[in-house]
Amino acid sequence: MSHFAGQSIDAARRVLAARLLAVGNDSAELDARLLVGAALGLDLTGMVKAAKRTLTHDEADRLEDLARRRLAGEPVARILGIKEFWGLPLHLSAATLVPRPDTETVVERALELLRADGASDRALRIADLGTGSGAILLALLSELPNAHGFATDISAAALRTASRNAAELGLGDRATWIACDYGSALTGAFDLIVSNPPYIPSADIAGLDIEVRAYDPRAALDGGADGLDAYRALVSQSAGLLTSGGFLVVEVGRGQSGQVEALMTASGLSPTGPPKADLGGVPRAVSARRLPR
Template sequence: MPAPSLSLIVSTLRSAGCVFAEDEAELLLTAATTPAELTAMVERRAAGLPLEHVLGWAEFCGLRVAVDPRVFVPRRRTEFLARQAIELAQAAGRPGRPAVVVDLCCGSGALGAAVATAVPDIELHAADIEAAAVRCARRNLADLGGHVHQGDLFEPLPPHLMGRVDVLIANVPYVPSRDVELLPAEARVHEPRVALDGGADGLEVMRRVTAAAPGWLAPGGSLLVETSGRQAPHAVRTFTGNGLHAREASCEELYATVVIGTAPLP
């Protein structure tokens, strides 16, 4: 079987609605090891499967992160959340006392991997309710010393972490339930709804995390969540209502908004 040409792949992808057909075609050509595999990959992408699921990886903060089918694909805008978490983890570490970092709703573990790569001397834990995500995160974090747990939010975390977490990353779902059906098919069909649906106003999971976070944070520890610019003021009020000092950070280039809440010092 001859391999499809670059021009044919581009044409096929463009007809399927892929905006960056040329770039995607180059990636598929590089990833495939046989003409048959290349043809199958092009067909899967043209049928609507996310490119990252076709390739088996996503680029995130300069890393190649494994992404399995039915696992949430890390977004480029979330690199801003990673950068904020890295800065806080670097500041929290002390000689003989590595910073404790927890990645809730971890999905593939991309955020934890980015922090652990930039700040190797940390104690890293990650958790997700989805079994497929946990399996994927374990692959991505194994060589970085990460511990991955399966369960709902804080429930599966080791109790000894209570009051010790320096950086708590919670990339919670924040799409309002009524808007999930408006998302691109790549997300709503091929990613778990639990990773997208934030409840009636998009903030239900964030409120649950924020209510419990003070019991897990070390004095001066920080909780970080990604949200939309419209939701950020509500998130800030929720943080302050739970005793955290809150601030909003944004990155226009990535259209990203992060709310950071810090536990008071004694």
């Protein structure tokens, strides 16, 4: 029998929050509100207005199913199938990472570089290598009205998800989707290349939180023995794809910024200052430029 049978909407939310808190969930209140809303098809305003209404049998069963999934460690974003990034609602699939706030640091650094260069209003060509849900590229296109994006991913399923996101955000006519490994199938010159590649050392994946190791696609996490395999490929590719004066901005893991900067320098790119830290103070966005010749 469901824990929520015969409960009011408000009581069900509180019961679920208590169950989540009991297993160490540090966002129990928010998760409970989101899951109750999903089970009942109500937004926050609707839940407040109907707070005293008793759940139907079907609603209680639906909420119990969602609760079990969350209690087993499945992220709320996976359960809901959607996650906000840069203020944009993005659909997810089994082939995509859940976009994380840390990755917004890449968007911030890229926009800073373009604006400082007076390039943000130009008809820029942007490449997003290993795009996943399309998060980084779509955030940039939403800020750069004259830019066109080219997004690659080795997963056709990920590209379908990203394409759907672009279409629903009204950005589909400014994005092109290409199935390949990082920049291997790209041609032409790009003003900006961005990427959030897999960077977790293979041996560290088993120790990640269950929300990541059990639900994010391993191919989007596993960076090889030292976590740097993807950078070795994409940095050298990018050096040959950037315009004169073009920028490369990538997300890195904790403690990797110096090694990735060294790879950039070895490929003939010039780092553009210290890495940009995320809200937790971790150097997260590493950037470099192909110097004008």
